[in-house]
Amino acid sequence: xxxxxxxxxxxxxxxxxxxxxxxYYMNLVADAMMPYLLASxxxxxxxxxxxxxxxxxxxxxxxxxDLHLALHSNSAPEHLSGQLQGPDVYYYTTSxxxxxxxxxxxxxxxxxxxxxxxxxxxxxxxxxxxRRTKAPAVLVExxxxxxxxxxxxxxDNINAIGYNLALxxxxxxxxxxIEP
Numbered sequence: 001x002x003x004x005x006x007x008x009x010x011x012x013x014x015x016x017x018x019x020x021x022x023x024y025y026m027n028l029v030a031d032a033m034m035p036y037l038l039a040s041x042x043x044x045x046x047x048x049x050x051x052x053x054x055x056x057x058x059x060x061x062x063x064x065x066d067l068h069l070a071l072h073s074n075s076a077p078e079h080l081s082g083q084l085q086g087p088d089v090y091y092y093t094t095s096x097x098x099x100x101x102x103x104x105x106x107x108x109x110x111x112x113x114x115x116x117x118x119x120x121x122x123x124x125x126x127x128x129x130x131r132r133t134k135a136p137a138v139l140v141e142x143x144x145x146x147x148x149x150x151x152x153x154x155x156d157n158i159n160a161i162g163y164n165l166a167l168x169x170x171x172x173x174x175x176x177x178i179e180p
Contacts, residue, residue: 001041001042001043002041002042002043002066002173002175003042003043003044003045003063003064003065003066004037004042004043004044004045004065004066004067004068004069004169004173005044005045005046005047005059005060005063005065005067005068005069005133005135006030006033006034006037006044006045006046006047006069006071007046007047007056007060007068007069007070007071007129008023008026008027008029008030008046008047008049008070008071009022009023009026009027009070009071009072009073010023010047010049010051010052010053010056011023011072012024012049014073014075014145015145016073016145016146016151016154016155017082017145017146017147017148017151018148018151018152018155020155022072022073022145023049025073025145025154025155025158026071026072026073026142027049028158028162029071029142029154029158029161029162029165030046030071030162031162032158032159032161032162032163032166033162033163033165033166033169034046035180036162036163036166036167036170036177036178036179036180037166037169037170038180039178039179039180040166040170040175040176040177040178041175041178042169042170042173042175045059045060045063045065047059053128053129056129057128057129057132057133060133060134060135061132061133061134061135063135064135065135066135066136066173067101067135067136067137067138067169067172067173068129068133068135068136068137068138069101069137069138069140069165069169070129070130070137070138070139070140071140071142071165072139072140072141072142073141073142073143073144073145073150073151073154074088074141074142074143074144074145074146075144075145075146076144076146076147081146082144082146082147082148083147084144084147085115085118085143085144085147085149085150086113086115086118086119086120086143086144086150087106087109087113087118087119087120087140087141087142087143088120088122088140088141089102089105089106089109089119089120089121089122089138089139089140089141090102090121090122090123090124090127090130090138090139090140090141091121091122091123091124091130091136091137091138091139092123092124092125092127092130092131092137093123093124093125095130095136095137097136098130098136098137098138099121099123100136100172101136101138101168101172102121102138103121104168104171104172105138105140105165105168105172106119106120106121107168108164108165108167108168108171109140109142109164109168111164112157112160112161112164113143113153114149114153127139140165142154142161
């Protein structure tokens with residue numbers, strides 16, 4: 001049975017410009033993903049909102065997962081606050097499987113994000129959830145929570161984003177997507 005470690009943001013201190021937090025909205029997205037993943041025969045382990053990032057990484061590494069998927073939303077540097085938009089899909093620079101998963105996720109997000117040209121795939125070696133996890137890993141910054149349009153898009157499209165990400169996971173794992 002294919003398995004993933006689902007890691008919605010633990011950043012309750014990271015506020016949305018429309019109210020709520022990154023942790024709150026990313027857990028809603030994870031909630032929306034769960035029925036599709038389970039119906040598609042994917043075993044899911046999920047972090048606990050009270051965990052630290054180190055605990056989530058250790059829990060992921062304690063299992064034998066086919067994918068570690070971190071769900072986040074972004075914020076711009078202070079001098080650009082509210083001005084940036086679009087999903088950024090990160091993978092560890094040397095991970096071929098991570099890149100393949102990131103490409104699938106970004107390709108599918110382009111179908112639902114209002115401006116597909118703003119969906120980017122980015123290699124990195126700096127993000128702990130990509131650098132320190134043993135499973136192929138992707139960190140999705142779904143959109144910018146300091147931008148009104150992006151924050152509202154996330155809030156208004158939780159189910160569509162969850163559906164889209166679950167579809168991407170099944171595509172990456174090579175299993176049929178089954179609706180519950």
